Amino acid sequence: MARIQPRNGKTRTTYTATVRVKGQPSISRTFDTKGEAKSWAAEVERQIRMGRYQDVRPAENLTFADALSQYLARVSTTKRPNSESRDKISAKALIAGFGSDISLAAINPQRLAEYRDKRIQTVSPSTFQKEFALVSHLFNVARREWGLPVDNPVPQVRRPKVDNNRTRFLTKEEAQRLLDVAKTSRNTKLYPYLLLLMHTGMRPSEAAGLQWGDVDLDGRLVKLQVTKTDMRYVPLTEMAENVLRSIRPKEAQMETYVFLPHSSKEARKVLDIPCNHFKRSFGTARKKAGLDDLHLHDLRHTAASHLLMAGVDIRTLAEILGHKTMQMVQRYTHLLNDHKLKAVDRINSLGLE
Known part of the structure; x- marks a missing residue:
């Protein structure tokens, strides 16, 4: 009653x-x-x-900021270092946008849409999508694991489309120009680092975070234990093996970093995103090489594209790059139109005298 x-x-x-x-x-x-x-x-x-x-009072008594803090402590800490770091950045932006007093139960589609319209004016769609992905997973965890009576409002909100089709890759001439400049860098590890990216297709932070214990120079293999997906082995070209061998200390310890500073205190500063160690030196090198539009990740695209042009099949390429789906690898094939034209030109005289 x-x-x-x-x-x-x-x-x-x-x-x-x-x-x-x-x-x-x-x-x-x-x-x-x-x-x-x-x-x-x-x-x-x-x-x-x-x-x-369902009694919504537990969700009304828990602030959105406190829920994010619990998520960071209980869920984000179980993720890869890069993902944990990304969650922290996203959570900070969300708390700044919604305030520290609003309850978890008050986060509804209308408020999320208002946040979207304001946030998208200052950040890229990709950054915004990561923030909404965090909110979505937070609500799912809160309901399934924390027993809170909340429904996920994120699927009801329209999100801007993210263009993930940027596939800039270097020509052989551009690659040579960049490496020549890298050899003159004050960061003596920049040249071997960039060459390794071009010759293996590793993600920038995968390569930057390597330890000597991960590298088998005799077997020409690198074991990637901290990756975006699953652990995998990446083969080395002879040139990549030689350049790594040239910088390997005589008494390298298994846990010694290949590229990061030997000081654990200095290395800790960039461990969340290891490729940041090369941010400044790479920026200088690409500018001197006249490649201002180049990103570090484009060297991964470069390796993939040239492997395809060399005749490597799609499935093998997916294994080298660590892609779980073939769709991710298919994105590279449209870059090879000129290569395909040259291929079909070989039968240009078929049926003709």
Whole structure:
């Protein structure tokens, strides 16, 4: 049975609805109008009698900021270092956007849409998508693992499309120009690092975070243990093997980093995103080489594209790059139109005298 009780304040009157059903704890909520109080009470009483009512008070008493903090401590710490770092950045932006006082239950599609419209003016769609992905997983974890009565509002909100089809790759001449400049860099590890990226297709942080214990120079293999997907082995070209051998210390320890500073304190600064160690030196090198539009990740595209042009099959390429789906590798094939034209030109005289 429901009871509506008016409460007279200094500036306005509110209405507290209390629902009591035999065998169930009483539930109360305050509204601005009597009509809202009656409607809420009737709906709650109906859901209780049908066994469908979920008490939202735990979610109302938990702030969105506290929920994010719990997620970072309980979920993000189980992820790869790069993903954990990304979660921290996204959480900071979300708390700044929504404030520290709003409850988890108050995060609805309307508020998310407002955040989207404002946020997308200052960040890329990719950055925004990562933030919404965090919110979505937070709600799923809160419901399934924390027992909170919340529904995920993210699927109901339209999200900007992310263009992941950027596949800039270097020609042989451009690659040579970049490497020649890298040899003159004050960062003596820049040249072997860039060459390794071009010759293996490793992700920038996979290569930058290598330890000598991961590198088998005699077998020409690198074991990648910390990756975006699963552990994998990456073969080395003879040139990549030679350049790594040239920088390997005589008494290299298994846990010694190949490229990062030997000082554990200095290395710790960039361990979340190891490729940041080369951010400044790479920026200088690409500018001197006249390749201002080049990103570090484009060297991965470069390796993939040239492997394809050399006749490597798609499935083998996917294994080298660590792609779980063939769709990710197919993105490179459209870059090879000129290569395909040269291939079909070989039968240009077929059927002709």
